[in-house]
Amino acid sequence: MARRQKADPEVVEALTEHTSFDEELVRQLATAGTAVNIPEGWSIIMETTPADSAYIVLAGTVEIRKAGQVIAHLGAGDVFGEIALVNRSLRNASVVAATPIRALRLGEEAISSLLEHDQEFADTLRTYAQSRITAG
Structure with a gap:
């Protein structure tokens, strides 16, 4: 997996504040992922498309929609896009x-590694x- 030399301090701070991941995992995520800013209303993932990445929300809120209906809201610290990669x-x-x-995008190669x-x-x-498969 290609890695940058240094983790983005803002990403490290957000992951530390909003997740229960230990310091080493936070550092690995912050180095393996890419921080992205996404405007309100933009589609990040489309239903029934192939998976190439997952995201961890660093700030803001996303809606999870199935067949056009909102089924959940996720915020800082929540992961989305992982189901298709895991399965x-x-x-x-x-x-x-x-x-x-603002989210941390983790490409398929980073997730696999x-x-x-x-563990x-x-x-x-x-x-x-x-939990999302069971709830949805």
């Missing part, structure tokens, strides 16, 4: 920025995915 399937919902958001090398992250993603 190697098409996206089962769309995600739209309900407010302007983290799943393989960090805490793997367990967290699988738990998120399973």
Whole structure:
């Protein structure tokens, strides 16, 4: 996995504040991912499309939509886009920025490497995915 030399301090701060990840995992995520700013109303993920990344919300709120209906709101610290990556399937919902958001985008290669090398992250993603599949 290609890594930048240094983690973005703003990403590290947001992940530390809004997740229960340990310091080492926060550093790995902040180095492996790319911080992105997404305007309100923009579609981030479209239902039934192939998966190439997952996101961790750093600030703002997103809506999870299934068949056009809002089924959940996620905020800082929440992960989305992980279900299709974990299950190697098409996206089962769309995600739209309900407010302007800042998120950490983790590409498929970064996710695969983290799943393989960090059991805490793997367990967290699988738990998120399973709880959303069960609820949805």
